[in-house]
Amino acid sequence: MNRIPVRPEYAEQFEEAFRQRARLVDRMPGFIRNLVLRPKDPGDPYVVMTLWESEEAFRAWTESPAFKEGHARSGTLPKEAFLGPSRLEAFEVVLDSEGQDA
Numbered sequence: 373m374n375r376i377p378v379r380p381e382y383a384e385q386f387e388e389a390f391r392q393r394a395r396l397v398d399r400m401p402g403f404i405r406n407l408v409l410r411p412k413d414p415g416d417p418y419v420v421m422t423l424w425e426s427e428e429a430f431r432a433w434t435e436s437p438a439f440k441e442g443h444a445r446s447g448t449l450p451k452e453a454f455l456g457p458s459r460l461e462a463f464e465v466v467l468d469s470e471g472q473d474a
Contacts, residue, residue, distance in 0.1 A: 374461070377417040378417070385448075387408070397422065400433045401432070402429020403424060408420050
């Protein structure tokens, strides 16, 4: 999960950049899905979440040429579009209600 603080006046451009993303991650072994979450409060950061089958699959992505290529396109917004640096957070699933009987 990556928290990205975006100035409200750049929100639409930020979202469009993700709509037009290279989609290289989608073909990586172990990739499950990508979510871009818009904050309800414009002062809060966007959350970009990628789900992976394993930490090893995620690390393989971050060390791949495709990662470098995909992130080279992320510099399309000026630095002033951001309220500060992004913050990467990693989690392990403790409980997943999907597929469980109620």
